[in-house]
Amino acid sequence: MPPSPDVHPHCTGSEMKSTNSTIRCEHPRPAVFLDRDGTLIEDHGDLSDPSQVVFYEDTVTALLRLADRFALFIVTNQSGVAKGTITIEGVHRVNGYVEEYLAARGVPIAAIYVCPHLRSSGCECIKPKPHFLKEAERNFNIDLRRSFVIGDHPHDVELAMQVGATGIYVLSGHGMKHRGELTMETIVVDGIGEATDKILATAS
Ligand SMILES: [Mg+2]
Ligand SMILES: [Zn+2]
Helix, strand or coil: CCCCCCCCCCCCHHHEEEECCEEEECCCECEEEECCECCCECCCCCCCCHHHCCECCCHHHHHHHHHCCCEEEEEEECCHHHHCCCCHHHHHHHHHHHHHHHHHCCCCCCEEEEECCCHHHCCCCCCCCCHHHHHHHHHHCECHHHCEEEECCHHHHHHHHHCCCEEEEECCCCHHHHHHHCCCCCEEECCHHHHHHHHHHHCC
């Protein structure tokens, strides 16, 4: 049987179970939840076409380093859908491109979660509400307390706090602009590369 990325180095044979063609470790694994705009790619407002996507130069290298030890998710608020400035199809096109671009470079994204609502709608899925992280916990057997959230908005750090994960605030994107709105102690770094250094240095 080929080695599976789902097998954890700390698990012994008795802790793994075979399901179909893959071996799965029964231990929950930690994840990194990544904001999209201003964290992985440049924030140019509402995006509806892959041609508008510009990755930060260290995004792929950083995610490759994280992918060895963490499940990777993207969690993004796209209220432009509710405002009518972009369509959900446009958002899916852009997300599909981001996912394929990363996959082609060896970075698997487990899922991309989108909230298309306005904050005023009172929906359950807008960051910093932990809806999507709870979904990942259930559907992907994620250990949220050993997980991280990286983002350029105070909501991303707050999201981490909601589930007992560690938040990392990046100064890329709108990070510099919103820094003064941070109401909690948090790790602050220049961008995704340095965020990765912090995670790999602190993760147990
Ligand atoms: Mg952002
Ligand atoms: Zn929502």
